[in-house]
Amino acid sequence: MEKLVFINYVYSMVLCLLFLYIGTAPATYTNNETDFSALLAFKNRIDDDPLGSIRSWNETEHFCDWEGILCSTRHRGRVVSINLMSRALVGSLSPHLGNLSFLREFVLQNNSFYGEIPEEFGRLRRLELVEFSNNSFSGEIPRNLSKCNDFVGNVPVSLSNASFLERLYLSSSKLTGKVLIDFKRLSALQVLLLYQTSLEGDISFISSLTNCTNLEVIDVGGSLFSGSLPDSIDNLSSKLSLFNIGENQIHGTIPSGIQNLIGLTRLVFDANLLQGSIPTVIGNLYKLQEIYIGANQLTNEIPSSLGNLNLLTHIYLADNNFYGEIPRTLSNCLSLTLSLNNLSGSIPQELASLSSIWSIDLSHNAFTGYIPVENGSLINLSKLDLFHNRLYGPIPKALSSCVVLERLYLRNNSLGGEIPTGLVSLQGLQELDLSQNNLSGSIPSFLGDMLNLKSLNLSFNKFQGEVPTQGVFLNKTAISLEGNDHLCGGIGFLKIPPCKSTNFKKKHASPLLKILISALGTGTICVILWASIYKLVYRRRISQQEEQNSVLSVPDSFLRLSYADLLKATDGFSATNLLGCGRFGSVYRGILILEDKQMLVAVKVFNLEVKGASKSFITECKATKGIRHRNLVKILSVCESTNFQGIDFMAVVYELMCGGSLEEWLHKDDTQEESGAQSKNNKNLSITQRLNIVIDIASAVEYLHCGNEYVIIHGDLKPSNILLDENVTAHVGDFGLTKVMSSIFPAHEGSSSSMAIKGTIGYIPPEYGTTNNMTIQGDVYSFGILVLEMFTNIRPTDDASLNGRSSLHHLVSQDMSYIMNQIFVHELDTNNSRTRDCVTCVLEIGVACSLEFPKHRMMMSDVVRDLNKIQKAYLAG
Known part of the structure; x- marks a missing residue:
């Protein structure tokens, strides 16, 4: 009997050890054919994987070891996370993804996925985070995604049971249809962002938000909502700080109940069909800092109660029918x-x-x-x-x-x-x-x-x-x-x-009078000269003291160069080495001798007597030292020193692009031809080269906007800032106007940056005429104009070549046949149907990028994708 008990004991121990081994062995996962099949279905929908991110997705390794896949430690073989952010993937989503029942995180940010979000996503009830921003999803909203705690970017979802949801971000997408969310059940909601979508329906759905007692942000601007604002907005959360319904089709009046929203700091109702007057009770919103109610049909007088708002800083009431006078108490x-x-x-x-x-x-x-x-x-x-x-x-x-x-x-x-x-x-x-x-x-x-x-x-x-x-x-x-x-x-x-010359009869002037006039003139000139020099020196000292507060750190990878090094490299900054002049300085060609090797460089010397030059130097260094891209001009060194006369000297040293600027290739100066300089006639740029250049530029701009921890706005895209190397590869340069912003802010706050707009006439977007906010959409506009210029050889400021149109954008969009038949046929082989189709497609992208309203312009990720498709089709033909 004891022997039998012992045998049973041993048998039980063996079974326990076997189960323990199976449960803990890292090399053997519990197989789950459902998750495996779902991931393979996802892979099969990928059209392009240029970085080889899903190359490891095969049967030789368990899917839990595939790149971007994370499995649960508690439930072996169950996928809990898919993270393929910024992998340049192109494709659509498989409905089989709805079978990943343990999936909690799904991140596809900064790719080129397109098409609709499958309805089967409604089965993913464990989802907590979905990050699909900077893609091209479209279509209607799928239903039944529930229990999500955080939605970011252009994630198309409709929620019914997400009682723990705090932030719902559905912005900047091509989504269509109506919002089918029962907000009464989202009592924890704090932020609702539905701006810049194609969602539609009656704005009265805002009434269902009255149960959200912690709501701080409502932003549905730039969509297709209609109807009138409900009177029940007076029951919205007193914590509401941003209320944005701008750029919709909302009519009716502004309810007087708005006075109860005492937490408002920003009110955006512009570009709608609102009528009536601004309620005088708006003066009770004592925290209000910004009010935008322009481009409506409002009338009557501007309420004097606006003068009660001591924190009010931004007032935009343009394009209405207001009459009377301006309130006189706008103190801040x-x-x-x-x-x-x-x-x-x-x-x-x-x-x-x-x-x-x-x-x-x-x-x-x-x-x-x-x-x-x-x-x-x-x-x-x-x-x-x-x-x-x-x-x-x-x-x-x-x-x-x-x-x-x-x-x-x-x-x-x-x-x-x-x-x-x-x-x-x-x-x-x-x-x-x-x-x-x-x-x-x-x-x-x-x-x-x-x-x-x-x-x-x-x-x-x-x-x-x-x-x-x-x-x-x-x-x-x-x-x-x-x-x-x-x-x-x-x-x-x-x-x-x-002008007619005037003959002054100096012979009638007495010698004494001549002496007096000469002496007085000389003395006056000396006094003015001395005062000017003193004022200049004083201002420079003050400016230098202010600019010393901004410390410029130089990476160790930069070359250590002195003023003497650059003086020698440029032959004393000789005029024969002058490549060009700009607002803040001049650029010289130079040859550096490093370890018995020669390096061709471009030295940008800042004219510190020009106001803002020092700040431009610091901005340019900060903007370029942390970024690396094959289509951006590479910075080699910075020099902050004094010259041999003790005067401050600042310069940035770039890798020299021996091909010159795109401006020179497109619009060769006649004086250059006469002087015997090497001809760079625009006929040397073939369709293939133009396509390559425009893709290079688009890739660089997309990298600035999306490829870093920070969003970088160039601010002055134009042909003279595009440099070509010996292989006619384009490099974007001149970051003197760059603005760097943290990309972690929501787009309605972080996609624009307030600064003094500079840039270049012809390439500046129209909205910069009414605002000082630089935006990535502004760069897209400049890029669009640059594309049109590249494929028409027409400067945007050349009125004589615009055929009576107000701008290059209008010329191309309204007179495409004129462009193809009258201008471009003389430059390139547009009699070839394949070439004509290619040029037409590229021009359509230029037009789409340079549309008047920022929200209607293309995203740079879409531009890069479409241009690559055009190039592929052209080369394949």
Whole structure:
């Protein structure tokens, strides 16, 4: 008996050890054919895997060891996570993924997946995180995804039982259909983002959010919602800080119950069909900082209660039917836009006391009286737009204190007198429009000395005398002087009669008078010269002290170069090595000798006497030192030193692109041809080369926008900033306007960046004319114009070649047959149907990227994908 008991004991121990071994052996997983088959079905839907990310997905390894796959430690052989972020995958989703019943995380961010999200996803009841942003999913919303704690990006879902859901992000997608979510059951919801989608339906669904007592953000802007705002919004959470229904089709009035949303800091109702007036109770929202209700059909007076909001900084009420006067108690306003209304009366003197305000747009109204500017006020003003009013009197001399002013529009008023000489201090001025007034006197020569001035319109005034012949006056497309009948001289293209020479009879002047005049003149010049030098030195010292606060760290990988090294490399910064000049400095060709080897470099030397040059140097270094991409110009070194005279010296050293700029290839200068320089006629760029270049540029821009921890906005994409190497590979350069932003912010906060917009006329998106926010969509617009220029050889600023159209975008979008038959047929073999189809497809992408409204433009990831498809089809044909 004891023997039998012992045998049973041994048998039981063996079984336990066997089960223990099976349960713990790392090399043998419990097989699960369901998960295995689901993953293989997912793999079979992948069209392109350029990085080989799913190459390991085969039967030689257990699927739990496949790249991007994580299995449960408790449930052997059950997939709990799929993470294939930024793998450049192209494909669609298999419905068999709905069989991964233990899946908790699914991350496909920054790929090129397309098509619909399968309805079978509704079976994934354990999902906690879905991250599908920066893809191209479309179609209607699948149902029954429940118990998700966090949805990020353009994830198309409809929720019914997600009682623990706190953040629902369905933004920036091509989703269609209606929102079928019962929000009454989402009591824990804090953030609802449905902006920039094609979702539709009645906005009254907001009523079901009243049960969300912790709700802080409602953002459904840029979609297709209609209907009217329900009165029940007064029961929304008092914690609500952002309420955005902008860019929809919402009509009706603004409910007075909005006064209960006392936590609001940002109210965005612009670009709808709202009527009636702004409720006076809006003055009870004491935390309100920004209000955007422009582009509606609102009327009556702007409520004076807005003056009660001491934190209000941004007011955008443009393009309505408001009348009456501006409230006079806007104490902390930073940006005021009231254009395209019927406002009248005088401009409040109180506006002149807002020393922090940086943008005032009161254009297209009926304001009368003088321009109120107090001496020493408005020191931060960057834009002043009073176009099309009834203002009279002189241009205020006190405008000279607005030293950061970049855009001044006073067109179509009744202003008189001369241009104040004090405006010479506005050295940052980029655009000046004084046309259609009654201004007189001579045109000041200092306008030609303003290095940043890119557009000057003085037409239809009463100016007289000689026209300056330097600076902006040398640019035919940047200057307008028509309607001034008493001007003379100037550049030939202005077609103004020459000035008559005046013969002063100096022989009648006495010798004593000549001596006195000469002495006084010499003394005056010395005093002015001494004062100018002192002022310049003083300002430079102050500027240097401020800029020292920003410490520039140089990576160890950079070459250590001194001023003497760069002086020697460029032959003393010789004019023969000068490659080009920009706003903040000049670029020289150089040869560095490193360990008995020669290296060709481009040395960008910053002109520190130009305001902002030092900051541009620091910005450019910071923006480029942390990024690496084959289509970005490589930075080799930075030099922050002093020259042999003890003067500060700053330079950035880049790898030299011996092929020159794309500008040179597209628009070869006639002077270059005459001088015997190597010809780079645009006929040398074949269709294949153009395709390669445009794909190179798109890839670089996509990398800046999506390929880093930070979103990087270039800000000045144009042919002269695209450099080609010996293989005609394109490299994007000049990061002087770059803005770097953290990519962890939601897109409605982090996709734009407030800064003084610079860039280049013709490539700047239209929205930059009304806002100082740089966006990735702005880069997309510039890229679109660049594409159109590459495949038409037409500059966007060349009015003579636009065939009567207002822009290059409109020319191509409306006159495609003209482009193909009249222009391009002479440059490339467009008689070939394969070539014509290719060019047409590329031009369509350029048009789609340069659409007027940012939300309608393509994403750069889609651009790269479509261009690669076009190239593949062209080469295969």
